Amino acid sequence: MQNGIGIEQYFEEKFPENPIIPATVFLDAHQTEHGSITHGIRTKIDYGMYKPEQLGTEQNKNILERLDHDLIAGDVESVILDNVQRSRWSKVIWNASFGPISVISGGYSASELLRDPIANQLVRTTMKELIAIGDAATGEKVSPISADDFIDKSFSITLNRPNEVFPSMLVDFENKRPMEHQVIVKNPIDVANKLGVKVPVLETLYSLLVLLEKKKFGIWQ
Template identity: 35%
Template sequence: MELKPRVLIVGGGAIGALFGWRLSQSDKVTVSIVCRSNYRQVKLHGYSMKSAQFGNQIYRPHRVFQSIEEAALDASYDYVIVALKALPNLYDSAERISMVVSPQTMIMVFQNGIGIEEPFVKRFPNNPLVSTVSFVSVKQEEHVKHGGFSMLAFGIHNKFIERDELIKANDKLEFISQVFIDQGVSSIIEADIQPYRWQKHILNGSTNPVSVICGGASCQEMVKNDYCRKLLEETMQEIFVLGKKVTGKAFPGTDGIVDPQSATQYIKSIPVPVYTSMLVDSQCKRPMERDVILKNPIMLADKHGVDVPHMKALYAMVTMIEEGYSK
């Protein structure tokens, strides 16, 4: 009997839980997950999922591991989904997953930010690498709470791999994409994923750092304040200009976001308060994804001659806030 493709999710937070849950509803794959701080809870009780789109359910992964080393002893994996925080200033996500990557593994990076792919290309030059952009509202508290929409945009990043291998990789990606579609997650495959990554970054690169500096405001509260909305829109404009310069393409306009004003109108339309991941990390005195959200884009701006004074100011401030945790 042919074995089902094995999926391993590395990172047991909200994103890993939500998309692991959707995949696990299919009888075409088996889904295991590596947890850290929540290992005992998930191992004993599973995840309590509360979703406006998919309903409520207790999700119990096929296997729950407390370390990469434990997962590596259990099986080889056809797909490794990286749902770790992107913190290159603290650790190398590519190195962290190395024990569970075989020559047959497709690596799917579900991380926020810009420039997140390069460590994986460097560490695994012969494995197909899928850069994945998730458009979703989900957070983990006592329950994993998800809104009414979920979309994934996939793109094979390392197209320089050998042609026959690229054909196999496309087939493999189409398979897992269809599994997501079958379980209610909108899914598209793009030849060039970077415009989608920059599209998401319009909100990520502005609301995340500004919410930290505002001391705990929701996204809706920020756009209601005239001064704060102006700061957000001017930061968004820098991201629009920089992203188009780097990619050479227009953004896809997901959620109708085609300029800073439509982005802030979109935020206003969200019915429940949205608190950014960087804000939550800051409040818990955890490291923030400041490098992939701000530093990497700033480095690209300097390379391409694009002026980004707001992003540079925000980076300086969130860096100082994080460095103040220990004081």
């Protein structure tokens, strides 16, 4: 499992003949001890063919249907998508905004950020930039509703989560682990630059994030 955008490229280059099926996973689970995972109330996987042109073949349709069959048999909610990149972008909008902001601002949880008016506005501005990249990259609206409605909904879901949510990037940072900022923040910025979408806030967050990481832990590579 790997968050972010552009993570398929590596596999595409190594295995150009293979169909690639990216997914977005929604599940609540936690590790109780080494080797033991306790699952919560929901496991849902949205997935589809990486490249739209791969959708047409009978062989690829069969792969998706077999996967769907196996997931349902395993009691997993299975959703086959026509445009899986929209789903991946929808998820990165949360990760690329809450993640860097929580780390750089000193360790706020997601709901703490939303309850602070200044942070709430900063998350919203960052999400708007990400939605603009997603729209340009997928060639259609990442969300069928307006950017502000999408953000309102995302905020409401976050605030109504039963447990306090700490972005995974903050958890990594506090545990002195490398953060996934390449795939979550830098890859979307590179897409934005390629497509001519202006993302000054996201670029500022990324710069501060890598500077902070370097100052605290040196360089990983």
